[in-house]
Amino acid sequence: MIKDHVSTTINGEPVEFLCDPRQTLLDVLRDELNLTGSKEGCSSGDCGACSVMLDGRVVCSCLVLGAEAEGREVETIEGMAQGETLHPLQRVFLEEAALQCGICTPGFLVAAKALLDRNPDPTETEVRYWLAGNLCRCTGYDKIVRSVLDAAAEMRGK
Amino acid sequence: MDIEAPSYKWVGTRPVRPDGIDKVTGRAMFGADFSLPDMLTGKILRSPHPHARLVSIDVSKAAALRGVKAVATAADIPEIPVDNAFVGDAPTNFRHWSSNVLAREKVLYDGHAVAAVAATSPAIADAALALIEVDYEVLPHVIDVKDAMRDDAPVLHDDLFTAGVEPKPDKPSNVAKRVEFTLGNTEAGFAEADVVVERAFRTKAVHQGYIEPHAVIANTAEDGQSQVWCPSQGHFMIRAACAKLLGIEISQFRVFPAEIGGGFGGKINPYLEPVALLLSRKSGRPVKMVMTRAEVFRATGPTSGAALTVKIGALKDGRIAAAEATLTFEAGAFPGSPVGAGCMTGFAPYDITNVKIVGYDVVSNRPKCCAYRAPGAPIAAYGIESVLDEIAQRLDLDPIDFRLKNAAKEGTKAAYGPQFGKIGCIETLTAAKDHPHYGAPLGPNQGRGVAAGFWFNFAGQASAAVNVNEDGTAIVTYGNPDIGGTRASMAQIAAEVLGIDYDKIRPIVADTSSIGFNDITAGSKTTFTAGLAVHEAAKDVVGQLRERAAKMWDISVDAVVWENGVARPASSNAGDFDPLALADIAAMAGKTGGPISGHASLAATGAGPTFAAHICDVEVDQDTGRITVVRYTAVQDAGRAIHPSYVEGQMQGGVVQGIGWALNEEYIYGSDGRLQNPGFLDYRIPVASDLPMIDTVIVEVPNPNHPYGVRGVGEVPIVPPMAAVTNAVASATGVRMTELPMSPPRLLAALENGS
Amino acid sequence: MVLTNWLNQRFTDGEPEIEVSAGTVRQLIAELDGRFPGIGAELEGGMAVAIDGEIFPDPFLEPIRADSEVFFLPPLEGG
Ligand code: FES
Ligand code: FES
Numbered sequence: 001m002i003k004d005h006v007s008t009t010i011n012g013e014p015v016e017f018l019c020d021p022r023q024t025l026l027d028v029l030r031d032e033l034n035l036t037g038s039k040e041g042c043s044s045g046d047c048g049a050c051s052v053m054l055d056g057r058v059v060c061s062c063l064v065l066g067a068e069a070e071g072r073e074v075e076t077i078e079g080m081a082q083g084e085t086l087h088p089l090q091r092v093f094l095e096e097a098a099l100q101c102g103i104c105t106p107g108f109l110v111a112a113k114a115l116l117d118r119n120p121d122p123t124e125t126e127v128r129y130w131l132a133g134n135l136c137r138c139t140g141y142d143k144i145v146r147s148v149l150d151a152a153a154e155m156r157g158k
Numbered sequence: 159m160d161i162e163a164p165s166y167k168w169v170g171t172r173p174v175r176p177d178g179i180d181k182v183t184g185r186a187m188f189g190a191d192f193s194l195p196d197m198l199t200g201k202i203l204r205s206p207h208p209h210a211r212l213v214s215i216d217v218s219k220a221a222a223l224r225g226v227k228a229v230a231t232a233a234d235i236p237e238i239p240v241d242n243a244f245v246g247d248a249p250t251n252f253r254h255w256s257s258n259v260l261a262r263e264k265v266l267y268d269g270h271a272v273a274a275v276a277a278t279s280p281a282i283a284d285a286a287l288a289l290i291e292v293d294y295e296v297l298p299h300v301i302d303v304k305d306a307m308r309d310d311a312p313v314l315h316d317d318l319f320t321a322g323v324e325p326k327p328d329k330p331s332n333v334a335k336r337v338e339f340t341l342g343n344t345e346a347g348f349a350e351a352d353v354v355v356e357r358a359f360r361t362k363a364v365h366q367g368y369i370e371p372h373a374v375i376a377n378t379a380e381d382g383q384s385q386v387w388c389p390s391q392g393h394f395m396i397r398a399a400c401a402k403l404l405g406i407e408i409s410q411f412r413v414f415p416a417e418i419g420g421g422f423g424g425k426i427n428p429y430l431e432p433v434a435l436l437l438s439r440k441s442g443r444p445v446k447m448v449m450t451r452a453e454v455f456r457a458t459g460p461t462s463g464a465a466l467t468v469k470i471g472a473l474k475d476g477r478i479a480a481a482e483a484t485l486t487f488e489a490g491a492f493p494g495s496p497v498g499a500g501c502m503t504g505f506a507p508y509d510i511t512n513v514k515i516v517g518y519d520v521v522s523n524r525p526k527c528c529a530y531r532a533p534g535a536p537i538a539a540y541g542i543e544s545v546l547d548e549i550a551q552r553l554d555l556d557p558i559d560f561r562l563k564n565a566a567k568e569g570t571k572a573a574y575g576p577q578f579g580k581i582g583c584i585e586t587l588t589a590a591k592d593h594p595h596y597g598a599p600l601g602p603n604q605g606r607g608v609a610a611g612f613w614f615n616f617a618g619q620a621s622a623a624v625n626v627n628e629d630g631t632a633i634v635t636y637g638n639p640d641i642g643g644t645r646a647s648m649a650q651i652a653a654e655v656l657g658i659d660y661d662k663i664r665p666i667v668a669d670t671s672s673i674g675f676n677d678i679t680a681g682s683k684t685t686f687t688a689g690l691a692v693h694e695a696a697k698d699v700v701g702q703l704r705e706r707a708a709k710m711w712d713i714s715v716d717a718v719v720w721e722n723g724v725a726r727p728a729s730s731n732a733g734d735f736d737p738l739a740l741a742d743i744a745a746m747a748g749k750t751g752g753p754i755s756g757h758a759s760l761a762a763t764g765a766g767p768t769f770a771a772h773i774c775d776v777e778v779d780q781d782t783g784r785i786t787v788v789r790y791t792a793v794q795d796a797g798r799a800i801h802p803s804y805v806e807g808q809m810q811g812g813v814v815q816g817i818g819w820a821l822n823e824e825y826i827y828g829s830d831g832r833l834q835n836p837g838f839l840d841y842r843i844p845v846a847s848d849l850p851m852i853d854t855v856i857v858e859v860p861n862p863n864h865p866y867g868v869r870g871v872g873e874v875p876i877v878p879p880m881a882a883v884t885n886a887v888a889s890a891t892g893v894r895m896t897e898l899p900m901s902p903p904r905l906l907a908a909l910e911n912g913s
Numbered sequence: 914m915v916l917t918n919w920l921n922q923r924f925t926d927g928e929p930e931i932e933v934s935a936g937t938v939r940q941l942i943a944e945l946d947g948r949f950p951g952i953g954a955e956l957e958g959g960m961a962v963a964i965d966g967e968i969f970p971d972p973f974l975e976p977i978r979a980d981s982e983v984f985f986l987p988p989l990e991g992g
Pocket of ligand 1: 049062
């Protein structure tokens, strides 16, 4: 099979890779680029564990082809902390125990950051509907929703 | 055991978990995140038929495909004889698991593994699967538990004769076992009762629904030494199972615990691990296998669907006079549903003189059931707590008062036999009654339900080590996979005993070659059992620290005490010395006898039963039949919460799984015996927008068998929700739903029939 | 000493409670097997016991007092 050559930007860095035309962006991230922070829970767009930002929009990377990243900007969980400083969402998730097993956490953080980027002051209902594409089987969502609301309040306070 | 006075520095606090940063940055390595150089991809061919004889399997074309390095079938693994099917006293039948891992002679469900390949790429592995030729002789199948019990049902196993009936049946059937528990005389009890309610219920099979699919990498060297990386609820169990299934010595294996993305009982048993080992052995290369979500649904999990009848009689004053239940549980393709635990837990919250419970374990053409959070208990509680609710209504009693009137307490003889020690059933019910939620007004189309629940909690074997580093920090090594934050609890316990800061302690979940044996992370036992081992190992360290201080001061060890992280002379008679901190002693370890290292290996007992009482408000859309949970409060006895945030998290997670079971989740089979909804789109687990916040109340009735009073907490929260939601729907609509899930069409039909 | 019901039917003629003197679970099972041949294999094959209300999933040497109540239970698993 002839591979596609793709030039893209991942977490602010220029990246080039070769991929099978059928390979998803998630597979490319995980298997070719060793960015295994994005998780695969279903590969059908139903769990959100693979959430990444593509040109500023949250997408399920299992539903995007690797080749579609050509010329675009991809942000993954690996790019969320700045050096040694966690993003407030990451820190509040830890402080408020918003994760148990943690497999859903990268997807929730990416999706929640996208929400706060566009709506810094969401209501509980807005948070719940925005995150309705992300499945968590451990927490019952309570501490996740609270953490997003608390991180938003903290970020507004700055 | 004396409970230590509750003035703790670390126990009961909420520090950030030690593995937290890795899990919010994507660094944590879960099952599918590992890779090895030269690794092959392994895939499994699964049966499209629910029941068929395997006439022949021809793998020659697949094996000849370029890039295919190994092909395996059941012919490559030893058949385990009947009288060698068990390891020790564990209830797992390995003869059956062997046939589940790769089918032998027959396939018994849609998705049953038939053959496996390892190839240099996923695409080649897929192509190879398509080249395997299987000749199936399709047999009649049976899916429903009641149908499977009929005389004319297709029989899955020719050698399965119902156990627990006298005389032994003369022909095989799908009923694997009958169990019965009796206390007193129910006939006499019902004769005295003023009100008797009897109802039949059905529940559907549901999946544990962990977000991480099963995954493994196995690497076997030419001398047979093997390494396995996988997420599981117990890497020691995976080691034991692989050794048993493949007929290899335990010392040949080293199993490394990957971070585990949820288990809930579904990651106890082996699926991929023995197959990956086999493929690695045959190919001489590392083999990675990852299930698709459809494979997870078709071939792992679920818990039993069930049919049950419940009959309860009560006196006017609210005393329960007699209670009976018959529980019939699907076991899936091989025997072993949790019907025993269902029978034992259902009436456990109550002090009832006359009880009779009968259970049946029934096989049918479904994936082999495995444990799911408090296995068996939610199903029994669903029926029993529904009928209790109806009796309270008929007697015009407050449902919590009615339960309190019959509540089990210390000395109560449980319906399943033994007498309770110190328990918190009354305290839990009382806290629910006192909660503001219980008296809050309801809106239109809303209703409120309550239900109680019980779980035994288990203990088991554990090993732990505490190694003091030369700079005064410490490593805690234990062997239970951390699914929900137990590393934090282990570090808190060690910090409490040693008297040093939580941040100075690093807890590590070690592989099977680096620490002694540990039981699985299941049955709500880890914080209790591994916690006891860590507590003992840390106390061992304290003993050594006192000895070293005694040497440094040249006094007798009896004259040294350990308090708040420092050694002091026991009294002024012992001498006048400045206290020695742990770091001071650690720095001198080389001069005073070598490394300071504490160990404990134990078989813990006395995990202490726990009770829960839940309050649920629902709102019902009368036009669509949609039920929305609008408020939920879970009250539970935790004995002592080491890390309250993670106790609350266990409660909230368990509640939401129970809500999913009540409202949406079910395995749906077509008449062809194939699973129709093997994906998250059609098997709908609750999402954030379905739910309110889940309020929690932690009651602490300390467990007398634990130094801090810990009881298991992880399982009981899933026990009451199905009944609590059902009772709330009854209160909102006047219709009592006796079939789960209460999906909109089902409720709508019931509303129409009811009016 | 109490047996669960299906064992009574098979081995003890329906008698659910039996007095036995034994110091440990192992001795108790040996004693019972002497009186009801075959029951030992059944009890050792993966049954749990409750001794005075406390459940032991994997019993063997657990001590039993003269007035202890011992109850045999089917094997249990957690999730
Ligand atoms: S893996 Fe992409 S949505 Fe589940
Ligand atoms: S924390 Fe386990 S799935 Fe969300």
